[in-house]
Amino acid sequence: MTSIDTELLTVPSYVQEAWWTPQNTPAGAPIVRDANTGEPLAKVSSEGLDLAAVVRYGRETGQRNLADFTFHQRALKLKELAQFLNGRREELYEISAKTGATKIDNLVDIDGGIGVLFTFGSKGRRELPNSNVIIDGPLEVLSRDGSFAGEHIYTRIPGVAVQINAFNFPVWGMLEKFAPAFLAGVPSIVKPATPTGYLAEAMVRLMIESGILPKGSIQLISGSARTLLDELDYRDLVAFTGSASTAKALKSHPQVVFGGVRFTSETDSLNAAILGPDAAAGTPEFEAFVRSVVTEMTVKAGQKCTSIRRTIVPVALKDDVVAAISARLTEKVVLGDPRAEGVTMGALASLEQLADVRAAVQTMLNAGGELAYGSLDAPMVTRRDGSVGSAEDGAFMSPVLLSWSDPAAPEVHNLEAFGPVTSVIGYDSLDQAIQLAAMGAGSLVASVCSNDPLVVQQLVTGIAAHHGRVLVLNREDARSSTGHGAPVPHLVHGGPGRAGGGEELGGIRSVHHHMQRTALQGSPNMLTAVTGVWHPGADRHFDGTHPFRKSLAELRIGDAFGSELREVSLQDVTDFANSTGDTFYAHTNEEAAAANPFFPGIVAHGYLLLSWAAGLFVEPAPGPVLANYGLENLRFITPLAAGDSFRVTLTAKQITPREDQDYGEVCWDAILHNQHDEIVATYDVLTLVAKTQEPVDGGAGTSSMLS
Template sequence: MCPKDVASFAAGEWIQPDNSAREIASAITGEVIARAGNATLDVQAMLDYARNIGGPGLRAMTFHDRARMLKALAQHLEANKQDLYDLSFDTGATQKDHLIDVDGGIGTTFVFASKGRREMPDSTVYTDGAVEQLSRHGTFMGQHICTSLPGVAVHINAFNFPVWGMLEKLAPTLLAGVPAIVKPATATCYVTEAAVRLMLDSGLLPEGALQLVSGGIGDMLDRLTCQDVVSFTGSAATALKLRQTPAIVENSVRFVAEQDSLNASILGPDAAPGSAEFDLFLKEVQREMTTKAGQKCTAIRRIIVPDAQVDAVIEGLSTALAKITIGDPRADSTRMGALVSAAQKRDVLEQAAKIATEATRVFGDPDDFTVEGADKDKGAFVPPMLFHCADPDAAQHVHDTEAFGPVSTVMGYRDLAHAAALANRGQGSLVASLITADPVVAREVTLNIAAFHGRVYINNATSMKESTGHGSPLPHMVHGGPGRAGGGEELGGVRAVKHYMQRTAVQGSPEILSAITGTWIPGAPETSDAAHPFTRRFGALAIGETLNTAPRTVTSDDIAHFAQFTGDTFYAHMDDAAAERNPFFPGRVAHGYLLLSFAAGMFVQPEEGPVLANTGLDSLRFMKPVVPGDSIKVRLTVKAKTPRNADYGEVRWRVTLTNQDDEMVAEYELLTMVAF
């Protein structure tokens, strides 16, 4: 079979490999299946294309436009994912592994599309936090905003997840309005190239939004500016080298790294053999050792268990690992495929040999194991290897050597403080897990290890049926870790989008800030219309449009009736003497919810109209009590508008209630769905 030429997509053109191309072998057979690399790529043209064409095109779109684009891209990949499955087998991955990589990447894109529509405005400006009042009378205010960087994101990805590794970075980058240049690891770049072709051929992306380097990136990093971002996944050694690129240091280029991680899993002292938690622990460790043949940045490398349970854990894991069928990943019977390459196999065996100087191998002999359906000498196959370290306090390699394959080490702990200390010996990891049903244990361990870990995963019999697993980074939650793990963050919902935006503190008058953010701020100009705002459709409502109601007097009878009708007979509403003894009240007062009910009655338009539903209220505060005889009036202002679908959008109203002295007694934000 003739090797496939894996192309790069640069400055709008597909460019084939040249004589400098590197050969890529199948992880199953060792045969050359592809070649990639072109030393003549014009990297400056690629950067210019992204900055001058891709960036402006993306920034012209709102967050909602970009979110709809991401959803359509995910749907297109979903419809064509079988092509990606078929290619991925040669990376050594099984069909179950494909579900993590391909389906996981597509699912992540769907999540960012959803979050873009639900949690971000239909705008190009994202407001970060509340408005800050910087002056006594509110004429000078401050607001943090996030805007798209006018540069380019360079994504340097690892070999183990050629689809998910790209999409988990690409989705928030595009949602932020920043073009990306994707550089996958050469060993599996043929899968990434296929995914990029699918996205480009869909016609859904603006020109220049996505480019691909299959092979080396030359001196691209030397040409980056303060408006660019590098997001890297790989080894700590490579990350350190890239961080020290003079242009990255001198220009303060944002550098996000996710690198080596000696992740740990701790068995709680309550999880004895025979318990649901003990069995769960064995299942989690076995799965993390063998999924993707252990080639996961979140895989469990250190197994930390009570001293009394060491033998039982070794026995249980050995039994479970013995059931793992190693072989051709295309076979349905195969539970674990090959490492990605012969070079990776050599590296894993070298690192395992280092661990063996401090620990005893208790399962898995790399010189004596069976591979079904393939030649283990030609493919990059290794068996799961389990070690036992009898003295983890004196050991060093077991805490700083990552064999990036199906290799893990069991070690005992004396007490919870010792368990936490061992977990922290990794000097920063992406994830640590704890299997326990004891909340006291969970709290103590979490507080002692959280500073060293980007994620703490706790599971037990209550949550195990729905939990996602120790090794599953979710788009909703932060993925990253301190120290050895790189000190960076990815994912985490909208947090990931903000990595590709600049947070800026903007100061000015309420009118100026409202104009910049597209959100009405108290003190900004208000408008009114002869027609009631509830009779006006979504598109006709203007930011700052305000309704002021006539006043209504609150009586003792109103308070008594509300109390009896609702059952809320709290003494402050019913007993004048008792209320006077309360430091917050001058005497008997109206219910806060009575005031809200009256307010609704004062501003609601009762006839059928474009307002479809009240979906809730936010930020409710009661500032001053209302006593019988006081009057209240309501001011209702359009604060923000967010389209939700083709039929209706969400209108956020600022509602304030004032008394007869114009003192504010309550405020909140009302959410309504209004027809287009």
């Protein structure tokens, strides 16, 4: 064993609420190095770690502790964690520089990862109930009398989410998986890639230091976890990001094939950017296209699963594109140690990665690619002290632009050089451009750059099924777009075929990935009990107190109010028509209305009925109801003829306290019946209600925007 081996510390794992390293790190354990200098940083080993105990701790302690919180409470913890980490970014930047990451790279990886926490913290409170059950889709009535019904619900899976991440995004790649799992209430076991796992460890250390997360929420395995899948079963989930070959091996594991382990993957991707024939040199689209290609070549030194590998352009514009990309690379790229002033592109993650990328480029050159910009030789770089010299022991590589005379050469569409490399190929027609994009056999993302709507329509509809995401870039969004290579947490990240066939992120969709959808059948009362949402046919409670007089502390699901009948005269209808200007013939012309197959003659305006319904159910005195902020799911069922009467029944359908406010939302089921007990209209009324009877600052009475 060398002196370096004995002096180096081992990157620790975090399991069962403790930091862990092997008692004796084995000889030959991987050594991670500073990507810019080659300096040894640490050893990596999980030798002797009890993986069965790690999984058991997540399933038991993690599951139990996360069950103590609702979606909203977990969302607030994500927000709190993001705020804490925001204040500690500089520490992470310093460590990240050792991976070859520049300041811009850190915005993508570290700031982007924290941004994911913020996003899920917000969406969780806005789009999920303050409970642990999500209703999926409408109620299905399964019996004539309504006593038996069914619907779908989501509940969290009862196991752990094993998250195997790639080396290129040690922070964002971890947090984009952790955030939806945590929001769903599923504990995470994080397995980062060895070359940059020390940065993931630093982020986990801060997360634990914050004291915000319940015990068991996250565990970290630094080093090999080859037998981890042996410990999983149908209760668990594996989310993998990495090479297609590794994904194939994991997907073939007996516990995935036979044991029911849920497996999703995001793998290789030969992403394309297509320039429309209208986007000639000098147009805003041409400039935006060139900027996008250069950005994707150089951010993270091209080590992004979303980078543009195939630059597909009209044959007539190919020379212009090559010249413009080359000029921008020369102008914008300063290669060197990210800790040196002015450096815009750092090293690849490791010398091994550098060797792999150079070998891939050489194969492409041998297959007919021509070197239009760059070199495979060791480049001159800016060193940490600001001097310029040879790359020495750093994993530096010049950006490489390849030009191909044969756009269908297999190596262009099959071989991914995972570094600062892109290939320019030409097309003669939009159909050929679509075919070339599809030759990637499934990709994460493609960009279409054109200002011609017909070109965009043909290209997008032609390539969409081969991609997980398509960015349309033109002069209108060139500055506001997040860019080709930037997945956003609101939309799905993944792609078909070669890209792995999975979906990550996607807002609440990604939360659903960590949950089981179950068909629930039963009586309306039992469905209400399970979901916390009142269902038609379930019991209503008329206890003599108007429900608008009840605070959230007093209000219960099913509390209801029923009004008396109110007649709507012909004069009422006429007056409403004249005062509003809504003189549609069904409200003003008896002969025309009677000729309409939907109306018995002149009928009341639907909005007249809504206005009067508010007058029937609103409790006017000041009280816990603070405001009415909308209607949802409005349907007019049976027309109400002039001279008919109607009544309203209001039922507390769903109660959602706001965790960080002294009020919450109440959704009321409103149903209007005529004098024959036929349903006239149905809708949901949304109100803000105080948690207690004490006055709320700035509160009004039961002021309603409907009254």
